[in-house]
Amino acid sequence: MRYRWIPLLFLLSTAPLGGIATSPWDDMRLKHSWKTIPENWESLGLPTAHTTIDLYIALKPYRENALIDALNEVSDPRHPRYGMHLSREQVADIVAPHPDTVQLVHSWLEHHRVTSSSVSVTHGGSFLTVTGVSVSQANNLLGASYQLYTHTKTNETIVRTLGYSLPVVLHGHVQTVAPTTFFSSPLTQEQTPQKRSGVAAVRLGKSPLGEPVRMPLSRRITHVTPAFLRWLYNTVTYVPSAMDRNKVGVTGYKREYPSPVDLTSYMRKYRPDGIDATYVVAVVNGGEYDPDNPGREANVNLQLSVGMTYPTPHIFYSTKASPDGDFFLAWLDAVLGQQNVPQTITTSYGYSEKDYPMEYALEACLLFAQLGTRGVSVLFATGDDGVGKGDCTARFAPVFPATCPYVTAVGGTMSFRPEVAASLSGGGFSEYFSRPGYQQRAVSTFLDNLGQQYSGLYNPLGRGIPDISAQAITIPLFYKGEEIFAEGTSCSAPIVAGIISLLNDHRLSQGKRPLGFLNPWLYRAAGSLNGLNDIVSGSNPGCNTDGFSAIVGWDPVTGLGTPDFLRLMHILDTGSSNPPE
Known part of the structure; x- marks a missing residue:
């Protein structure tokens, strides 16, 4: 209009x-x-x-459509302006x-x-x-x-x-x-961690690339360590080199802080080459930082991301709510005003979409789009309640901001050879946001297979989540000096963020632009060119239903699948990110 x-x-x-x-x-x-x-x-x-x-x-x-037009142009591998991200001033001009x-x-x-x-x-x-x-x-x-x-x-x-x-x-x-x-108040996506008890036997094996890695004896993983994740997602041989330019941002809310002591303990046990790992804290809107009173959520987010990307620099944002009570808007207001923003940012918090007034959610979503036009890859966990928490008598209940079509939504998997969907993996279809163009083919195929199942419980024209997934079960972390386990898409999001950060490191080291908003590339290039491991089994029960099922291709349980770093890097290097329609 x-x-x-x-x-x-x-x-x-x-x-x-x-x-x-x-x-x-x-x-x-x-x-x-x-x-x-x-x-x-x-x-x-x-x-x-x-x-x-x-x-x-x-x-x-x-200029009503200028922001999204610009976002699509700089994010679509087929467009001449792909990768030509905008400055803070240019974005401010087009949204004025x-x-x-x-x-x-x-x-x-x-x-x-x-x-x-x-x-x-x-x-x-x-x-x-x-x-x-x-x-x-x-x-x-x-x-x-x-x-x-x-x-x-x-x-x-x-x-x-x-x-x-x-x-x-x-x-x-x-x-x-x-x-x-x-x-609504923000909710964390992490499931309640458990203290570490016995751990099943593991053996020392070899990755396909020759690096020693601790491998579980069975496909049921006893604990998902950085070594296992690096083997599983093919990042073992990559050594970051653009540390002077590339950064990862980890957001924190509700007085959740990471502990540098716990990070050192985690790295000493699981990534001993990175025992000197550290991070910078950015206090937003009067937020606080008390490392002597850490939170499990902040610790698992930071430890996993650092474990995947060491020695890439990290910024932890400790954010107090804005005048309207929304933590996300407070953080967005601060970050969008900065000249330089981390190229990859991961968040493991969300609200039930239905708790947001629609126009309010639309505004927040457009602010995330501004980050995308500036070359930032923004990842959000999809939640840990499958298609929704409780009985959901009217409709399934997806999580926002994961449902925003201008962020990358991350679901959860478990096991290996093959990976399967974690039953907690949040997924479904937005009630507020229509299906974006980059999803049309993939989502239509899933819905054709679904038929009339769950008709009336979800919006078949809505933006589907997740877009991508990663391990979400039996995740060890250190918390107040003790090793405990966590599970949830809170774990999946920083894992994927770590892999995207390594891809950005690779591009920056070659004098290229960062990936920015990922989804058009993921759907049009990575998916069709086998840059992701398709997950074809498992489901995400919720709302007193069996939920959706993972099938060949995209599904609202694991999205396009889990990332394979080397294959994704090859797609970027060969310029094969322009597949025919």
């Missing part, structure tokens, strides 16, 4: 003929609402009169709002006596943050009814409204406003 730009002076001066002049700010239309209080939340009533909030206002870009949008929104704020000194602008003017807004003022601005709500399990207390509106004249200019109707 293209917007019709009406001169602002004309818009603000309109009045019914022969009547009393009315303000366009009084003509309100609903933007989003919930019918009931979201699950696990309950109202505590009205906040005190002195309560203030900071409002986050996302403005729609003037029309000057009329800016003037209109500021006029609306001024009408409600919001002072200009309380308004800050970021990302080329596409985001406004209004600080210190009283609840009564926010209610007037948004036709809302803010109350205090508490989470029944975590006791977290927030200020939210079950619905909000905007003047009709702003609906074509404002994407979303927060905090408003977004209630």
Whole structure:
């Protein structure tokens, strides 16, 4: 849709003929609402009169399709601009709002006596943050009814409204406003780790490339070490050389921190050539860092990624939630403002997609697209509840941001020769995002095979997840000095991120650009040219169903399969990433 730009002076001066002049700010239309209080939340009533909030206002870009057009061009191996990623300034320019949008929104704020000194602008003017807004003022601005709500399990207390509106004249200019109707708290994808007890016998074998590697006696893996992963995914012989340019980012939320002591213990046992491995901490939005109080999630994410990529530098982002209560937007706001961003970033957190207001999710997804245009490969775990947690009486419940079509979603596998789908592997189809072009052929083939099974429980036109997978079961980590086991796609995502980082290292060492947004390449080149190991057995039960089944080709359990580093590197080196249609 293209917007019709009406001169602002004309818009603000309109009045019914022969009547009393009315303000366009009084003509309100609903933007989003919930019918009931979201699950696990309950109202505590009205906040005190002195309560203030900071409002986050996302403005729609003037060039509506320019960002995604640019992302597709720089990410599609068949396009002449493949790999020609944009700078921070170029991205800010293509997502900038029309000057009329800016003037209109500021006029609306001024009408409600919001002072200009309380308004800050970021990302080329596409985001406004209004600080210190009283609840009564926010209610007037948004036709809302803010109350205090508490989470029944975590006791977290927030200020939210079950619905909000905007003047009709702003609906074509404002994407979303927060905090408003977004209630959910981020959940980690990692399953509860278990302390290490007995370990089955292992023997010392040889990898296909000749490097000694500890190999399990059976196809049921007793513990998935870096040596095993490097053998399984063919990275054993590769030595990173672009450490001055290539970096990996690992995101952390909810006061989850890694421990350098635990990292040293992990590397000493499983990657002794990297005992000096370390990382840099970036504190985001007032986040904290307490290495003496580490978290299992942060430890397993960092240890696996470092174990795969040593000596590639790592940045751990410790992020506090943004004014709207969303950790992802706080992190995105900070990272998109940086001139240099790690080429590969992995995240093992997510929300149930249905907990996001749709327009809010769309806005967050477009911010991830901005990272892709800048040459960043963004990977998200798909969750550990198969097609959904609980009984899901209405629909299956995929996880966001994994459902965003501009990130790479990572599912889970187990065993080897052959690998099979891990039953916990999150997968399914988005209710919010339509199937992207790069998925059309692969997903259509799966749906043709599926037939009418689960009809009505999922969106057959939605973006399918995952895109790719990796080991997710019996993953050892060190936590507070003890070795324990973890399982989940929290483990799979940093493993895949490590392999992608090594591919980026290879490209950068040859003077080439990083891979950036992966999916068009994965589906159009790597999948069709056998750069991935197809997983053809296993399923992901959930919602009181057997879930989907892994089959030949793409499936919503393991995606395209697991990566083979050497084959993927060969595809890149030979330029065979332009297969015929």
